[in-house]
Amino acid sequence: MTEAYWFKEAVEAAGPLSVQRLAGRITADVCIVGGGYLGLWTAIRLKEAEPALSVVVVEKALCGSGASGRNGGFVTSYWAKYLSLLKLATPEGAGWIAGRSADAVRELGDFCREQGIDCDYRHDGWLWTASSRHQIGAWEGLVAELAQHDVRPFEPLDPAEVARRGGTDRNLAGVFEAEAATLQPAKLALGLRRVARERGVALYEESPMQRLDRGRCPVVHTAGGSVEAGKVVLAMNAWGSRLRELRRRVVVVASDMIATAPAPQRLAEIGFASGVAICDSRMFLNYWRNTPGGRVVFGRSLGHFAFAGRVGDNYEGPSPRAAEVETAWRGLYPMLREVPVAASWTGPIDRSVDGLPFFGHLGGHPGIVYGLGFSGQGVGPTVLGGRILASLVREAADDWSHCGLVRETVETFPPEPFRYVGAIGVREALRRKERLEDAGRKPDAATVFVAGLAPTGYVPSKRG
Numbered sequence: 001m002t003e004a005y006w007f008k009e010a011v012e013a014a015g016p017l018s019v020q021r022l023a024g025r026i027t028a029d030v031c032i033v034g035g036g037y038l039g040l041w042t043a044i045r046l047k048e049a050e051p052a053l054s055v056v057v058v059e060k061a062l063c064g065s066g067a068s069g070r071n072g073g074f075v076t077s078y079w080a081k082y083l084s085l086l087k088l089a090t091p092e093g094a095g096w097i098a099g100r101s102a103d104a105v106r107e108l109g110d111f112c113r114e115q116g117i118d119c120d121y122r123h124d125g126w127l128w129t130a131s132s133r134h135q136i137g138a139w140e141g142l143v144a145e146l147a148q149h150d151v152r153p154f155e156p157l158d159p160a161e162v163a164r165r166g167g168t169d170r171n172l173a174g175v176f177e178a179e180a181a182t183l184q185p186a187k188l189a190l191g192l193r194r195v196a197r198e199r200g201v202a203l204y205e206e207s208p209m210q211r212l213d214r215g216r217c218p219v220v221h222t223a224g225g226s227v228e229a230g231k232v233v234l235a236m237n238a239w240g241s242r243l244r245e246l247r248r249r250v251v252v253v254a255s256d257m258i259a260t261a262p263a264p265q266r267l268a269e270i271g272f273a274s275g276v277a278i279c280d281s282r283m284f285l286n287y288w289r290n291t292p293g294g295r296v297v298f299g300r301s302l303g304h305f306a307f308a309g310r311v312g313d314n315y316e317g318p319s320p321r322a323a324e325v326e327t328a329w330r331g332l333y334p335m336l337r338e339v340p341v342a343a344s345w346t347g348p349i350d351r352s353v354d355g356l357p358f359f360g361h362l363g364g365h366p367g368i369v370y371g372l373g374f375s376g377q378g379v380g381p382t383v384l385g386g387r388i389l390a391s392l393v394r395e396a397a398d399d400w401s402h403c404g405l406v407r408e409t410v411e412t413f414p415p416e417p418f419r420y421v422g423a424i425g426v427r428e429a430l431r432r433k434e435r436l437e438d439a440g441r442k443p444d445a446a447t448v449f450v451a452g453l454a455p456t457g458y459v460p461s462k463r464g
């Protein structure tokens with residue numbers, strides 16, 4: 001098995017992919033740069049709204065070969081990020097975004113069924129747990145705030161039930177959100193690729209954009225050709241952080257994953273056979289699920305930081321932190337000691353200061369729109385992102401183009417080299433803090449202070 005575990009499995013299921021490179025000068029109504037979920041959903045929504053639009057996607061490698069083809073496959077809503085949403089929008093606006101993100105979980109499953117995308121979608125919910133005593137109650141401030149608005153997406157569970165649903169008593173406490181799913185991420189990406197093509201979207205792969213002309217009619221240049229487009233959409237994930245306007249709005253950091261050998265019998269014995277998504281409440285987030293074939297797929301955040309957003313090859317291939325990820329997994333499932341790890345991989349996360357994506361016009365250019373900052377939660381939210389970008393492209397004045405995630409002003413990280421040095425310093429403080437908490441010890445005030453400078457994580461802290 002290679003490092004590109006999900007992608008290889010998806011290509012085997014889909015059959016050989018026919019690839020067309022961009023050659024020569026062409027024109028299009030819309031040129032989308034980046035063929036991950038965000039670019040493909042945007043293309044599909046544009047063709048749904050206006051079938052006559054000519055839409056092309058220019059992709060550096062193969063569609064889905066970025067983060068979309070190698071994530072954890074959690075499809076989750078924004079209810080866990082409601083406290084952060086409240087800083088961007090009114091309670092009604094925040095509730096609207098979170099509500100649409102919860103709808104997106106079901107919508108994604110329905111879309112896959114209707115379009116014949118077999119991506120092992122299982123609508124079995126999300127278990128949000130505490131894997132150390134210190135984490136217990138990490139959700140309480142959020143749950144209390146939501147209750148004030150009469151919204152109750154999280155079901156409280158007693159500790160025995162949390163242990164039962166996750167198949168391990170190392171989950172000490174937790175809550176459950178029913179509106180969540182897991183899927184095979186690369187099968188979804190290749191399914192969207194097929195649907196986009198069927199709807200008339202032209203896909204140019206193995207054609208990295210080398211330059212973007214920002215004239216009145218923007219032009220995307222690759223080594224073999226160029227696309228002059230009425231509108232350009234930048235859906236480049238971490239790679240987009242090299243653009244000067246976006247550079248300080250995200251830090252690029254690795255998330256690292258392992259997949260075990262199949263052990264369906266053992267997972268059934270410990271009661272971990274459903275398609276539930278699980279994560280704990282660390283900043284060094286542990287997140288895991290199983291596959292229908294009985295593998296455990298386990299990930300951990302906060303790996304390699306990219307200096308000045310230079311992604312390079314640091315996020316390709318097997319994970320250099322696989323041993324650390326395996327240790328975390330074995331700590332939670334000691335009873336699976338005989339099950340070997342079969343693959344590992346890594347990928348880039350475009351982490352924004354508030355953990356939420358942002359959409360807008362590049363440097364105010366009316367013809368160039370972008371979406372960035374999914375912060376490690378993009379499988380469900382890119383369904384929304386595609387609708388937002390399609391509305392911005394069509395200059396539609398609707399709920400999508402007016403929602404709080406469309407914002408030209410975004411909190412920024414410090415410039416380099418302070419950002420890089422600061423990120424490493426904060427990560428090491430977090431590492432020390434969580435190690436001490438795991439050992440039942442109280443971290444010192446300096447460690448707590450530095451760790452507290454971390455941007456909002458996948459799971460909100462008590463302060464939101």
Ligand SMILES: Cc1cc2nc3c(=O)[nH]c(=O)nc-3n(C[C@H](O)[C@H](O)[C@H](O)COP(=O)(O)OP(=O)(O)OC[C@H]3O[C@@H](n4cnc5c(N)ncnc54)[C@H](O)[C@@H]3O)c2cc1C
Pocket residue numbers: 033034035036037038039058059060061062063064065066067068069070071072073074075076207208209210235236237238239240255256257299346347348349374375376377378379380381382
């Ligand atoms: C290890 C890992 C685990 C994750 N787990 C989860 C999870 O369980 N649940 C969840 O919701 N989210 C998860 N995420 C995040 C999620 O995968 C992303 O938020 C989502 O895939 C973003 O989609 P995208 O289209 O923006 O990015 P991508 O899929 O990365 O697409 C961007 C595309 O742009 C292309 N590109 C870049 N530069 C150029 C260029 N110059 N020219 C042309 N094309 C270019 C890239 O090749 C890439 O295909 C995870 C991410 C990682 C890395």
